[in-house]
Amino acid sequence: MTTATTTPNSAAKQSSGAPVIQMIGVSKWYTPEFQVLDACSTSVQKGEVVVVCGPSGSGKSTLIKCVNALEPFQQGDIFVEGVQVNDRATNLPKLRSRIGMVFQNFELFPHLTIMENLTLAQRKVLKRGKDEADAKARKLLQRVGLSDQAPKYPGQLSGGQQQRVAIARALAMDPVAMLFDEPTSALDPEMVSEVLDVMVELAREGMTMMVVTHEMGFARKVANRVIFMDKGAIVEDVPTEEFFGSPRSERAQLFLSKILSH
Amino acid sequence: MDKIVDWFSIFWQESAEGTGTYAYTLLLGLQLTLEISVIAAVVAFVMGSIVGVCRTLPSPLVRRLSGAYVEFFRNIPLLVQLFLWYFVLPELLPRDIGMWLKQVPHSNFYTAAFGLGLFTSSRVAVQLSAAITSMPRGQKMAATALGLTTRQSYTNVLLPMAYRIVFPPLTSELLNLIKNSSVALTIGVAELTQSARNMDSYTFQTFQAFTAATLIYLVLNITITAVMRRIEHGVAVPGMLVAK
Ligand SMILES: Nc1ncnc2c1ncn2[C@@H]1O[C@H](COP(=O)(O)OP(=O)(O)O)[C@@H](O)[C@H]1O
Ligand SMILES: [Mg+2]
Numbered sequence: 001m002t003t004a005t006t007t008p009n010s011a012a013k014q015s016s017g018a019p020v021i022q023m024i025g026v027s028k029w030y031t032p033e034f035q036v037l038d039a040c041s042t043s044v045q046k047g048e049v050v051v052v053c054g055p056s057g058s059g060k061s062t063l064i065k066c067v068n069a070l071e072p073f074q075q076g077d078i079f080v081e082g083v084q085v086n087d088r089a090t091n092l093p094k095l096r097s098r099i100g101m102v103f104q105n106f107e108l109f110p111h112l113t114i115m116e117n118l119t120l121a122q123r124k125v126l127k128r129g130k131d132e133a134d135a136k137a138r139k140l141l142q143r144v145g146l147s148d149q150a151p152k153y154p155g156q157l158s159g160g161q162q163q164r165v166a167i168a169r170a171l172a173m174d175p176v177a178m179l180f181d182e183p184t185s186a187l188d189p190e191m192v193s194e195v196l197d198v199m200v201e202l203a204r205e206g207m208t209m210m211v212v213t214h215e216m217g218f219a220r221k222v223a224n225r226v227i228f229m230d231k232g233a234i235v236e237d238v239p240t241e242e243f244f245g246s247p248r249s250e251r252a253q254l255f256l257s258k259i260l261s262h
Numbered sequence: 263m264d265k266i267v268d269w270f271s272i273f274w275q276e277s278a279e280g281t282g283t284y285a286y287t288l289l290l291g292l293q294l295t296l297e298i299s300v301i302a303a304v305v306a307f308v309m310g311s312i313v314g315v316c317r318t319l320p321s322p323l324v325r326r327l328s329g330a331y332v333e334f335f336r337n338i339p340l341l342v343q344l345f346l347w348y349f350v351l352p353e354l355l356p357r358d359i360g361m362w363l364k365q366v367p368h369s370n371f372y373t374a375a376f377g378l379g380l381f382t383s384s385r386v387a388v389q390l391s392a393a394i395t396s397m398p399r400g401q402k403m404a405a406t407a408l409g410l411t412t413r414q415s416y417t418n419v420l421l422p423m424a425y426r427i428v429f430p431p432l433t434s435e436l437l438n439l440i441k442n443s444s445v446a447l448t449i450g451v452a453e454l455t456q457s458a459r460n461m462d463s464y465t466f467q468t469f470q471a472f473t474a475a476t477l478i479y480l481v482l483n484i485t486i487t488a489v490m491r492r493i494e495h496g497v498a499v500p501g502m503l504v505a506k
Binding site for chain 2: 065068070093094096097098099100101103105107108109110111120121124125126152153154155156157166169170173
């Protein structure tokens with residue numbers, strides 16, 4: 001890691017308008033006895049990068065899946081650019097198409113070429129023409145350094161390459177924000193940095209990002225804030241410097257010492 | 263050599279039915295077997311796909327209905343199903359419709375084709391829903407997250423892979439379907455097996471009649487297996503493992 005100090009995203013917090021993502025008191029139960037999210041509130045401003053960390057099973061994935069309504073929740077409200085996610089009248093496919101999501105296991109569509117993976121939703125959801133979708137896909141493949149892979153299939157690419165394609169696929173929809181769910185956890189160690197590099201670049205360009213990760217180097221480098229979750233609750237939600245300087249909760253201290261000693 | 267010619271000569275005799283040679287009778291039987299099988303296969307594929315997809319949808323009502331469909335067609339012997347459609351259904355329907363149904367030309371042929379198709383569709387539905395469920399949950403999530411509707415996710419993401427997964431079991435279902443089509447003879451369709459029986463009862467050449475039928479079924483199913491295997495390899499996804 002070259003820069004260990006916090007380098008706040010230049011574009012962050014410039015606009016004082018409504019947050020891109022706003023969560024208010026979100027609670028979720030999988031069964032009446034099992035509460036997975038406990039009154040979670042936070043918001044992400046335009047251009048902000050927020051890292052979400054915490055022990056396994058603490059509800060990080062569930063939390064960010066609530067943002068684009070991949071998971072329903074029973075209490076609270078979530079707004080994306082002022083549109084209420086948990087309103088029955090909301091056009092969810094349209095809302096989801098404006099939020100990019102990157103998964104731990106890439107989830108590229110194996111029967112489609114890399115090019116087709118990048119153009120499918122552009123054409124079916126955004127109704128773009130073939131030429132426009134292809135041009136957009138080519139531009140993004142070039143950006144993640146995979147121009148020559150366009151005609152291949154996901155199964156013919158390495159894990160790192162697949163995850164870069166998955167990022168490009170999400171970006172092809174011109175999202176207002178990107179959600180990442182442990183994007184490097186399924187990768188061989190030597191491939192982690194190629195994916196993180198793309199994400200760092202994205203953050204520096206001013207993309208609004210919510211990133212579940214244990215890559216604390218990435219957090220230090222580009223995160224404006226760090227959210228620490230434990231047992232379904234947001235325990236800390238503080239500026240990055242503060243989190244690494246002196247986390248207030250004991251759980252976060254313990255978590256950090258474990259993560260950083262590895 | 264003479265003996266072999268002698269052995270085969272029965273096939274070139276005029277049949278007692280007066281419609282041509284016995285070879286021709288068998289070919290007519292084969293034609294009916296093929297026609298029943300094609301219709302049944304289309305019905306099985308279409309209904310099996312619809313019901314198979316329904317079994318994986320979130321709605322409990324849709325799941326329960328499609329589950330009931332599967333249990334009905336899967337748990338009653340094919341023979342009983344054909345009798346149900348052919349003998350019982352017309353009696354249960356309002357009189358006029360029942361009468362009309364009995365007079366539809368070739369009603370036994372259509373009953374056999376659709377009955378076999380529906381029976382097989384329950385098996386196709388089970389295979390397909392198992393394939394869809396076996397795919398990583400993240401695939402549906404990724405499609406949904408991109409803004410695809412449920413319908414678009416199924417047609418563009420889930421089904422193309424699910425059909426590839428079920429291709430080998432579907433091949434054996436097709437072979438089963440062709441073999442099962444012989445039950446049509448119980449409601450008076452002179453398909454291949456019945457043709458062999460007819461030839462046997464007129465000529466008492468039991469050995470020849472059923473050897474011929476056996477060979478025709480064998481050649482037919484081996485050809486289908488070969489064709490299906492070629493298609494399977496043709497649609498295999500590059501970079502993914504396929505059984506040789
Ligand atoms: N579909 C589900 N049904 C029931 N429990 C679930 C489901 N998905 C996740 N959980 C449980 O919810 C908790 C939080 O899961 P998750 O959000 O994936 O945690 P994290 O991403 O922080 O590891 C875990 O205890 C997990 O076992
Ligand atoms: Mg997780």
